[in-house]
Amino acid sequence: xxxxxxxxxxxxxxxxxxxxxxxxFSSHRQFKVGLELFTAIGxxxxxxxxxxxxxxxxxxxxxxxxxxxxxAINRIEEMGVSLTTVHATGGMAMIExxxxxxxxxxxxxxxxxxxxxxxxxMGITGTSQDFVINAAQRCKHAGLDGVVASLDETPRIRELxxxxxxxxxxxxxxxxxxxxxxERIATPQQAVLAGATDLVIGRSLIGxxxxxxxxxxxxxxxxxxxxxx
Ligand code: C5P
Numbered sequence: 022x023x024x025x026x027x028x029x030x031x032x033x034x035x036x037x038x039x040x041x042x043x044x045x046f047s048s049h050r051q052f053k054v055g056l057e058l059f060t061a062i063g064x065x066x067x068x069x070x071x072x073x074x075x076x077x078x079x080x081x082x083x084x085x086x087x088x089x090x091x092x093a094i095n096r097i098e099e100m101g102v103s104l105t106t107v108h109a110t111g112g113m114a115m116i117e118x119x120x121x122x123x124x125x126x127x128x129x130x131x132x133x134x135x136x137x138x139x140x141x142x143m144g145i146t147g148t149s150q151d152f153v154i155n156a157a158q159r160c161k162h163a164g165l166d167g168v169v170a171s172l173d174e175t176p177r178i179r180e181l182x183x184x185x186x187x188x189x190x191x192x193x194x195x196x197x198x199x200x201x202x203x204e205r206i207a208t209p210q211q212a213v214l215a216g217a218t219d220l221v222i223g224r225s226l227i228g229x230x231x232x233x234x235x236x237x238x239x240x241x242x243x244x245x246x247x248x249x250x
Contacts, residue, residue, distance in 0.1 A: 172207030
């Protein structure tokens, strides 16, 4: 398996902040644009970045009626985005027939901020792991390209869906993230060894005082285990 893609989350409020981060990691080409930044800057700058050679994961976690989601996916595809997300809990009609040639679409199984207790509060029985595996099976049958999942479920998903993209967020190393809201976390090495194809890296990297040093640490950790899997 190849080295996984590392998506650096541009979880910042303005275009200038995003571009200053992109310039700090000048050799890195993969960045994730999420709700905060996209709400602030809209598609224009994102399209410009893509034209300049950056690869963008637009993480909007779509969840609406099938017609609306399918049309939003058309707009995302037109932007030239490489990877995007829809909620697997949107139902089969929403997630099937979304497949696009130039755009990979992965299903959010269960947010990594949610635990088994949270899903019980929603009236769902079973563990968070059962919930994620069930969602992954639905994503597979719907013809999506893969899933977003935590470390805990990655090996099982890899088994039941060998060609799946598995995007793992909640990556942590070094100092604790203040007010951390991720319940299910992994080190970069654990995620790579478990079979993740894509890692999403946010506050453990962009929240560090020396982001360039943190980036070097991250790349060394990923390299050290990529050969082993
Ligand atoms: O800062 P941290 O590393 O926790 O950032 C995680 C990023 O990954 C955020 O941009 C968040 O929206 C995203 N994400 C997530 N859990 C998912 C899907 C995406 O945390 N299930």
